[in-house]
Amino acid sequence: MKFTMHLTIFTLFIAFAIFSPLSIAEECLDCNNGINMNANSIYGTPVPLSQFVKLSGNGYVSAGIGMRETSSGTIDINLPTGSTIKNAYLYWSVMSNSYTSSLATGNINGNAITGNLIATTATPCWNYNQIYNFRADVTNFITTGSNTLSSFPIANVLLEGASLVAIYDNPTMSQKTILIYDGGITFANHKVSTTMTGFEATDSIASTTFIVADGQHNFAGLNNKVYLGDTLLAQYTLNGAGPGSQYWDTLSLNVNIPTGSTSTTVSVESSNGDCLTWVAQVLSVPSSSNQAPIADAGHDKTVFSGDRVDFIGSATGTIMEYHWDFGDGDNSNQKNPAHRFKGSPYGEKIYTVTLTVKDNNGNTGEDTAYVTVKPLEKNLEISKDYRYAKIKSIYNWVSAKKGYDEYVVNRIDYEYGVGIFTGYIGFSIVNQDYCTPICVPPHPAWHKDIFIINTDIQDLDTVVIGNFYLPLSYDTPEGTFYGITVENEDYSSISMFGWDPAEKFAPSWLDICEAAPPDPKIGAICKVAQFFVLVEPNVNEVKSIDFNPNPGSNPEYITPSKTSFDVAHIASPGDLRVIDSQNNITGMVDGKIKEDIPFSYYNDINKTVIIMNPTGDYIYEVKGTDNGSYGLYVAHVNVTDFNATIYFNAINIPITLGQVHRYTIDWDVLSEGEKGVNLQIDYEGDDIFDRTVQAGSVLDITSPQITINVPTNGGEYILNQNILADWSAIDLESGIASKTGTKQNGEAIDTATVGTKTFTVDAIDNAGNSATKTVSYNVVYNFAGFFQPIDNLPLWNSVKAGSAVPVKFSLDGDQGLDIFTTGYPISQKIDCDLNALLDPIEETVTAGSSSLSYNATIDQYNYVWKTDKAWTGTCRQLVVQFKDGTYHRANFKLLK
Numbered sequence: 001m002k003f004t005m006h007l008t009i010f011t012l013f014i015a016f017a018i019f020s021p022l023s024i025a026e027e028c029l030d031c032n033n034g035i036n037m038n039a040n041s042i043y044g045t046p047v048p049l050s051q052f053v054k055l056s057g058n059g060y061v062s063a064g065i066g067m068r069e070t071s072s073g074t075i076d077i078n079l080p081t082g083s084t085i086k087n088a089y090l091y092w093s094v095m096s097n098s099y100t101s102s103l104a105t106g107n108i109n110g111n112a113i114t115g116n117l118i119a120t121t122a123t124p125c126w127n128y129n130q131i132y133n134f135r136a137d138v139t140n141f142i143t144t145g146s147n148t149l150s151s152f153p154i155a156n157v158l159l160e161g162a163s164l165v166a167i168y169d170n171p172t173m174s175q176k177t178i179l180i181y182d183g184g185i186t187f188a189n190h191k192v193s194t195t196m197t198g199f200e201a202t203d204s205i206a207s208t209t210f211i212v213a214d215g216q217h218n219f220a221g222l223n224n225k226v227y228l229g230d231t232l233l234a235q236y237t238l239n240g241a242g243p244g245s246q247y248w249d250t251l252s253l254n255v256n257i258p259t260g261s262t263s264t265t266v267s268v269e270s271s272n273g274d275c276l277t278w279v280a281q282v283l284s285v286p287s288s289s290n291q292a293p294i295a296d297a298g299h300d301k302t303v304f305s306g307d308r309v310d311f312i313g314s315a316t317g318t319i320m321e322y323h324w325d326f327g328d329g330d331n332s333n334q335k336n337p338a339h340r341f342k343g344s345p346y347g348e349k350i351y352t353v354t355l356t357v358k359d360n361n362g363n364t365g366e367d368t369a370y371v372t373v374k375p376l377e378k379n380l381e382i383s384k385d386y387r388y389a390k391i392k393s394i395y396n397w398v399s400a401k402k403g404y405d406e407y408v409v410n411r412i413d414y415e416y417g418v419g420i421f422t423g424y425i426g427f428s429i430v431n432q433d434y435c436t437p438i439c440v441p442p443h444p445a446w447h448k449d450i451f452i453i454n455t456d457i458q459d460l461d462t463v464v465i466g467n468f469y470l471p472l473s474y475d476t477p478e479g480t481f482y483g484i485t486v487e488n489e490d491y492s493s494i495s496m497f498g499w500d501p502a503e504k505f506a507p508s509w510l511d512i513c514e515a516a517p518p519d520p521k522i523g524a525i526c527k528v529a530q531f532f533v534l535v536e537p538n539v540n541e542v543k544s545i546d547f548n549p550n551p552g553s554n555p556e557y558i559t560p561s562k563t564s565f566d567v568a569h570i571a572s573p574g575d576l577r578v579i580d581s582q583n584n585i586t587g588m589v590d591g592k593i594k595e596d597i598p599f600s601y602y603n604d605i606n607k608t609v610i611i612m613n614p615t616g617d618y619i620y621e622v623k624g625t626d627n628g629s630y631g632l633y634v635a636h637v638n639v640t641d642f643n644a645t646i647y648f649n650a651i652n653i654p655i656t657l658g659q660v661h662r663y664t665i666d667w668d669v670l671s672e673g674e675k676g677v678n679l680q681i682d683y684e685g686d687d688i689f690d691r692t693v694q695a696g697s698v699l700d701i702t703s704p705q706i707t708i709n710v711p712t713n714g715g716e717y718i719l720n721q722n723i724l725a726d727w728s729a730i731d732l733e734s735g736i737a738s739k740t741g742t743k744q745n746g747e748a749i750d751t752a753t754v755g756t757k758t759f760t761v762d763a764i765d766n767a768g769n770s771a772t773k774t775v776s777y778n779v780v781y782n783f784a785g786f787f788q789p790i791d792n793l794p795l796w797n798s799v800k801a802g803s804a805v806p807v808k809f810s811l812d813g814d815q816g817l818d819i820f821t822t823g824y825p826i827s828q829k830i831d832c833d834l835n836a837l838l839d840p841i842e843e844t845v846t847a848g849s850s851s852l853s854y855n856a857t858i859d860q861y862n863y864v865w866k867t868d869k870a871w872t873g874t875c876r877q878l879v880v881q882f883k884d885g886t887y888h889r890a891n892f893k894l895l896k
Contacts, residue, residue: 042190044122044130047183049194049281052118052135055180056294056316057086058173060284062209064163064250065149067092071106072150075164079144083168088139089180090115091280092162093213093248094153095128104134106152111141119184121277128158131213133184133279142166160213161248165282175316177287182280191269193227196283201261203286205254208266212249213277224274227267228255257285293319295367297355302372305343306397312336313355315365321358327351327371343375343396566614569633570607573626574655578609579619586611587621620663623685624655632699636667646671650679650699651733658685670697700734700767711749711759713775718782719812719884721751729763729771739763751779754884780884781819782812787860790890796833801894802869807878808862809888817852821881825863832875832893872896 059080065073079085092115094103104115115134123131142164152159167178177199185192210226225235233253257264264283270276296314303309313322313335324332326339328351343349351371358364375396570576577587577594584596587609593602599612611618620634632650646667655661660682669676675696680689693699710726717723725747729739741761743749750757760774785792787808799805811819852863865878871894880888 042185042187042192044186046121046185046187047119047133048185049181049183049278051196051198052180052182052280053087054198054294055087055167055178056287057167057176057178058083058170059176060165060167060178060207060282062163062165062211062250062252062282064161064211064248066161066248067149067152067159068161068247069154069158071152071154071159072148073162075147075149075162077142077144077147077164077166079166079168080170080173082172083144083170085139085142085144086167086169088137088142088164088166090136090138090162090164091134091182091211092152093131093133093160093184093277093279094157095123095131095160096153096157097129099130099132103132103153103157106136107150108138108141109143109148110150111138112151113138113141118182119279121184121186123186123275123277131160131184131186131277133182133213133277135182135280138164160277163209163211163248163250163280165209165211165280175287176284179283179285180280181283184277184279186275186277188270188275189272191227191267192278193265193267194278194281195263195265196281197263199262199283199285199287201257201259201285201287204256204259206257206286207252207254207284209250209252209280209282210266210268210278211280211282212251212268213279214247214249214274224271224276225269226251226253227265227269228257229265261285293357293359293363293365295355295357295365297353297367297369300370300372302374303341304374305376306340308338308340309371310336310338311353311355311369313357315357315359318359319357323356323358325354325356327353340397340400341371341373342398343373347375349373566609566611566618567633567635567637568609568620570622571631572607573628574622574624574630574661576607576609576632577621577623578611579621581616581618617664617666620665622655622661622663624657624659624661627656629654632663634663634665636665644671646697648677648695648697648699650695652702653699654701656683659683660685660687662689673697695767698734698767700731700765701769702731702733702765703769703771704729704731704736704739704763704765706761706763706771706773708759708761708773708775711775711777713777715775715777717749717751717777717779719751719754719779719815721779723749723751725749725759727761729761731763731765731769734766734769737764737766737768749777754779754781754882756885778885780886781815781882782810783882783886783888784810786888786890793889793891796875796891796893798893798895799867801867801872801896803867805865805867805892806862807865807880807890808860810859811861811882813859814854814856817854819861819882820852821883821885824881825865825878827865827876827878827892830875830877830891867892867894 061077061079063075063077065075067073090108090113092106096103099117099120104117106113106115113136115136117132118135119133121131121133122129147164149162152162165180179196179198181194181196208228226233233255234251266281266283268276268278294316298312298314301309311324313319313324315322319335322333322335324334324337324339326332326341328341330339332339341349341351349372351373353369353371354366355368356364356366566578568576568578575588577585577589578597578600579585580597584598585594586597586600587594587602588604588607593604595602597611601610602608603610614636620632622630622632624630629652630650631652632648634648636646648665648670650663653661662680662682664678666676673696675694677695677697677699679693679695679699681691681693682688683690693701706727706729708727710723711717725741725743725745727741727745729736739761740763742759749759756776756778758774758776760772762770762772764770787810789797790805790807791797797805807825852861854861863880867876873894873896875891875893878890878892882888
């Protein structure tokens with residue numbers, strides 16, 4: 001068969017390195033490696049060229065540049081008029097003794113790129129061990145015309161060169177199937193072949209490009225050859241040696257491939273000792289509309305469970321059908337569908353999404369994308385006094401088929417540090433409707449509705465809602481119970497619940513709720529997490545929660561012989577320590593934990609000291625670790641009689657770094673409602689106490705907070721206007737004992753006379769702290785402006801100098817004639833605005849001097865202003881000030 005060939009050379013002299021049979025020294029001028037290049041061999045472990053990509057387009061261009069001993073260069077590509085770049089790839093090869101990441105980097109048109117290492121082969125050609133071939137996607141960085149390469153590696157390496165391959169679309173040109181094969185084969189005196197498949201040629205005219213790295217200097221001679229099938233396409237002779245393009249070959253040829261062919265074989269042959277590395281091969285073959293379409297499922301995505309994922313189907317050809325398989329049992333025949341994915345309780349879950357398209361000829365194409373779905377997670381942390389809990393919920397969206405979203409709680413992890421407690425921890429669903437879907441009564445029979453955690457992990461007798469498997473984790477052990485489906489609520493409908501036996505149903509809960517429950521004996525109505533402990537009645541000995549988690553340690557037991565304990569808890573900034581009468585310390589001292597008091601514990605997580613069966617008196621000492629305010633909670637708990645438990649709270653106590661506050665508590669005095677707490681303050685931290693404060697069950701040195709909404713400070717109100725007072729006084733610590741205002745809330749403030757007035761609120765809290773707040777406001781006449789014949793600002797008035805001008809206005813009733821501030825009204829000379837609009841005074845009166853009168857019939861004041869003839873040709877401003885402190889003005893131009 002006869003082949004027609006047309007040779008096209010891009011940007012550089014095509015230079016398959018050609019040798020005549022010379023000595024080794026001549027063939028390898030600067031390698032000194034002693035390798036016989038005349039050996040017929042492939043070096044190292046070759047990476048045969050394989051298909052990298054198959055694309056549909058209207059053509060491609062390729063060009064390259066040799067870059068031996070330089071890190072920069074320029075590659076020119078010229079696209080046909082009307083073309084747009086669809087995909088572009090840059091290839092380059094580097095010889096080095098070892099791989100480093102810098103070999104894969106460079107810049108194109110000022111954009112940093114990192115290539116994928118596509119092949120590593122041995123090379124004996126230049127005294128280096130390996131040759132590394134790279135490919136980078138540069139679609140977004142190149143342009144038609146000149147493309148500048150820079151910052152490629154040259155230190156301790158030999159950079160061979162680089163080639164650019166750009167695939168383009170052009171509506172005026174026929175469709176092509178474009179294949180790129182790449183890899184890495186290093187050889188000498190050998191012929192290497194690659195078979196390219198995956199097309200159906202509809203026309204015999206095709207094009208191909210060889211991209212070859214040349215490891216040797218060249219001398220006069222031949223014969224490096226390239227073939228299509230068995231047909232020799234090209235054979236070259238090149239004279240000369242040295243750096244330049246002869247070390248990198250980008251050979252583009254027009255070739256003939258028989259119509260109907262579905263594969264072709266291309267070959268490269270070296271001879272005369274020439275050392276080559278075949279890097280890539282490009283083939284463009286005409287394709288018909290009957291060619292199988294190429295589907296595009298889009299990019300991979302990472303989302304959270306239940307997120308809407310939009311897919312955009314794309315394909316070549318005339319597509320008649322789209323079919324999406326989402327990899328979870330659901331599918332869609334829409335071109336651009338949306339889908340929501342379930343997650344996994346055990347981490348990320350990856351779905352394989354497959355798009356299949358069918359064109360008008362019945363041909364199909366397929367592409368896949370991957371969707372990574374992360375489970376939903378909520379972390380909640382609560383603390384109250386000496387208790388705390390941390391809860392993490394792992395949940396996933398499961399369905400919206402019922403018309404609303406359903407979620408399943410797959411996992412709940414919690415951590416606690418709640419002091420000495422007996423009993424269990426339970427879980428339940430409590431939604432906003434309180435008893436829907438279940439309502440849990442405060443009864444030991446709760447185990448019928450919830451899962452009770454104890455030393456023997458067990459499944460529920462009855463599934464709450466749904467039947468999902470749910471692993472449960474807590475400090476050290478782990479168990480399982482059924483999952484919980486939350487209908488039309490999010491995962492936060494899950495509650496952890498129980499109560500503190502020290503409080504015996506008292507309303508001191510650990511809440512992470514939007515609102516506290518109305519009754520501490522009934523489940524929470526909030527949608528977030530709630531933590532407390534359930535007491536099993538009539539139990540003499542049960543394991544307590546380990547408030548200082550230490551896997552492997554023996555848990556404490558509460559028995560009838562252990563009848564009480566003291567608990568002290570501090571909220572930062574400060575270190576807490578308790579000192580007994582023997583100077584034993586439990587707590588934090590100079591950054592170290594001490595537990596010297598018998599039967600005592602210190603929990604560093606929530607800064608809590610617990611002393612079992614306390615004896616004698618204790619000192620509770622706080623040392624400031626920063627500037628701020630702290631809270632101190634101390635409780636003397638009687639296990640046998642919960643009602644006898646006594647509490648002390650110090651609220652928002654200011655402290656500075658190094659300052660020491662020392663508390664002593666007489667529980668007997670405190671239980672009588674008297675001041676049984678003494679606080680000594682060492683301001684300097686020098687063991688000299690500068691101040692002593694006495695307190696009852698609450699130490700609060702923060703004043704109440706007063707807010708006055710009406711009247712506003714600086715506000716202005718109309719004479720006799722009905723304005724209702726609006727103010728508040730709150731105290732978040734000890735509460736408000738009394739509060740009074742100039743007027744009570746809802747009562748009318750004073751607007752009976754004009755002028756400046758004050759409004760004051762006083763408040764005292766239950767700790768005796770007081771606060772006062774005063775605002776000022778103004779009461780003014782209801783002045784609506786001057787009446788005719790005077791025009792108000794910004795207009796000007798013109799009047800004959802020496803005439804009398806009637807100044808008319810209303811103050812909403814007869815306010816008497818003593819309405820002006822002493823010395824007013826006045827007039828003063830001002831600059832004339834020659835461009836101002838002038839309104840002639842239509843009315844003047846005769847008066848010997850200025851005067852004021854009031855006409856009750858029309859509710860109007862009339863002040864007669866006598867002008868002076870000497871003011872002719874000037875401009876003046878009339879200024880009126882009322883006794884309410886307000887000013888009102890009008891401008892005049894005096895004429896002859």
